[in-house]
Amino acid sequence: MKKNCWEYKVCGRGPDGDKAGTLGVCPAANEVRLNGVHEGMNAGRSCWVVMGTDCEGSGHHNGNAEFKTCADCDFYKTVKQEENSKFLFSGTLLTNWLT
Secondary structure (H helix, E strand, O other): OOOOHHHHHOOOOOOOOOOHHHHOOOHHHHOHHHOOHHHOOOOOOOHHHOOOOOHHHOOOOOOHHHHHHHHOOHHHHHHHHHHHHHOOOHHHHHHHOOO
């Protein structure tokens, strides 16, 4: 079964995560416009295009420069490998879902 980012990273900030009450639910878990992309819940399998994510305490993602961090992420690489030819790149996601 394919995992969402909060399940893969075990960050506790998923919809029912143990840290959601104190740190808040991750913006990727709340981004409904990307629901179903790469078979994920909300943006759970396309988190790299969502502003405000804070993977591994690296600081809040705000686009542009931080995308390199996302492209180097083990979860991003896993999704890309699992989806293979069905993988939707950031430009497609931003243009078709988040505009």
